[in-house]
Amino acid sequence: MVARESLQAGELLFVVPRAALLSQHTCSIGGLLERERGALQSQSGWVPLLLALLHELQAPASRWRPYFALWPELGSLEHPMFWPEEERRCLLQGTGVPEAVEKDLANIRSEYHSIVLPFMEAHPDLFSLTVRSLELYHQLVAVVMAYSFQEPLEEEDDEKEPNSPVMVPAADILNHLANHNANLEYSANCLRMVATQPIPKGHEIFNTYGQMANWQLIHMYGFVEPYPDNTDDTADIQMVTVREAALQGTKTEAERLLAYERWDFLCKLEMVGEEGAFVIGREEVLTEEELITTLKVLCMPAEEFRELKDQDGGGDNKREEGSLTITNIPKLKASWRQLLRNSVLLTLQTYATDLKTDQDLLSNKEVYAKLSWREQQALQVRYGQKMILHQLLELTQVSSFPVP
Numbered sequence: 222m223v224a225r226e227s228l229q230a231g232e233l234l235f236v237v238p239r240a241a242l243l244s245q246h247t248c249s250i251g252g253l254l255e256r257e258r259g260a261l262q263s264q265s266g267w268v269p270l271l272l273a274l275l276h277e278l279q280a281p282a283s284r285w286r287p288y289f290a291l292w293p294e295l296g297s298l299e300h301p302m303f304w305p306e307e308e309r310r311c312l313l314q315g316t317g318v319p320e321a322v323e324k325d326l327a328n329i330r331s332e333y334h335s336i337v338l339p340f341m342e343a344h345p346d347l348f349s350l351t352v353r354s355l356e357l358y359h360q361l362v363a364v365v366m367a368y369s370f371q372e373p374l375e376e377e378d379d380e381k382e383p384n385s386p387v388m389v390p391a392a393d394i395l396n397h398l399a400n401h402n403a404n405l406e407y408s409a410n411c412l413r414m415v416a417t418q419p420i421p422k423g424h425e426i427f428n429t430y431g432q433m434a435n436w437q438l439i440h441m442y443g444f445v446e447p448y449p450d451n452t453d454d455t456a457d458i459q460m461v462t463v464r465e466a467a468l469q470g471t472k473t474e475a476e477r478l479l480a481y482e483r484w485d486f487l488c489k490l491e492m493v494g495e496e497g498a499f500v501i502g503r504e505e506v507l508t509e510e511e512l513i514t515t516l517k518v519l520c521m522p523a524e525e526f527r528e529l530k531d532q533d534g535g536g537d538n539k540r541e542e543g544s545l546t547i548t549n550i551p552k553l554k555a556s557w558r559q560l561l562r563n564s565v566l567l568t569l570q571t572y573a574t575d576l577k578t579d580q581d582l583l584s585n586k587e588v589y590a591k592l593s594w595r596e597q598q599a600l601q602v603r604y605g606q607k608m609i610l611h612q613l614l615e616l617t618q619v620s621s622f623p624v625p
Contacts (some may be wrong), residue, residue, distance in 0.1 A: 222426045223425050223426065224420045227420065230418050233413060235414050236411050236412070236413050236414075237390065237391055237413075237414075239411055241390055242390075243277070243288065248285075250347055254272060261336060263336055265332065265362075266383070266385060268337060270385060271365065272340060274365075275337075275352045276352075292364065295360040295364070299598075300363045300442070302322045302325055302359070304595060309322060311573065312600075313439075313599050314571065315571035315573065316602050317436050317457055318439060318440050329362055366441045368388065370386065370387055370393070370405065370412075371383060371386050372387070373407070389405070391414075395414070395428035396425065397427060397438070397442070398446065399429070400427075402416060402419075402424075402426060403416050403426050404417050405428060433451075434455040435605050436457075443598075445602055447601050448583070448604050448605050448608070449605075451605065452503065453502070454606070455500050455507065455609065456605075456607075457501070458501065458610075460497040463493075463515060464484050466560055467519045468480050483518050483519050484519075486529075487519075492510075501613065502609070503609060505545070509545040512545060516553070520560055547612065551618075555619050558619055562614060562618075565617065569611075572603060572607065576611055583600065
């Protein structure tokens with residue numbers, strides 16, 4: 222969407238009445254979906270909307286046909302879930318995307334065969350054979366991933382389940398930027414797209430899909446923001462990688478057993494988990510409490526740990542080191558920095574390429590231009606993550622450790 226004339230901050234760009242939203246409630250089988258709500262529950266929570274889309278896509282008199290005509294070709298979606306597995310693993314190794322996609326694909330297959338297909342077969346008058354297809358379901362999941370909206374909960378409703386996704390015609394035309402110039406506002410009767418900063422004539426109007434790192438953008442939407450534009454980019458250090466780094470620092474079996482005991486204690490405190498990650502942004506640690514507590518427990522003297530464990534973790538709320546912004550990482554205790562540094566080095570080993578290789582590709586415009594779209598997008602994901610990790614290497618230097 223492009224501004225045909227100059228716009229001011231706060232200016233209303235367009236309004237979408239709630240009656241124009243496509244959801245499980247506004248579709249022509251909304252009553253049935255509501256009655257069968259219990260049978261349609263799933264891990265994703267998306268099944269009712271996906272069934273609404275499957276029905277409306279093949280209903281000749283669907284009021285949504287003009288909207289569907291604006292959709293991208295379903296066979297042209299660029300989400301990594303549609304890449305060949307070998308290409309996905311090769312280009313995105315270490316980024317977290319292949320693992321996220323594998324989970325998605327397993328959930329999609331399970332959801333389709335256990336809930337969606339039986340429901341369509343039970344209502345053959347509402348779902349023609351043309352839409353009873355795992356491939357089409359797969360494509361519609363990607364459309365919902367990339368184009369749907371979830372209305373935020375009110376502050377007092379934080380304990381409630383998240384709102385179901387809905388399709389918002391017109392609003393889903395806008396592309397995303399971290400430095401966006403428009404935002405979608407929700408009210409009782411309509412949704413309003415409002416300019417958040419001046420937009421000169423001829424400039425594109427950008428919405429925000431939320432604070433999204435590049436790995437999340439490519440996973441959910443099939444694109445990234447080129448480095449260094451995405452100010453919301455992050456790098457993950459898997460929690461089990463920090464455990465591995467701590468174990469590497471042990472010299473005896475007793476020390477090794479103590480490291481496992483410390484880890485189990487952190488699990489009990491719900492600070493770590495087998496599938497969790499510490500999330501590092503460009504300027505702050507997004508999982509600050511979890512990382513500080515983990516470094517503290519894994520590095521504290523054995524006697525101190527015994528005392529803490531006897532207290533069952535109580536009385537440990539003091540934050541001597543202050544908030545964990547990127548700039549104050551050098552102020553952390555040397556043992557903490559060394560453990561963090563070793564964890565970063567292990568994380569960097571999970572990528573198929575090193576920082577210099579990616580840097581050379583990015584800096585050579587001719588070579589970069591010859592890369593495929595997927596190669597370019599994957600390169601941007603890897604490079605942004607590695608830049609954050611290498612910044613951590615510099616900040617965690619202990620005098621005897623040279624920066625690689």
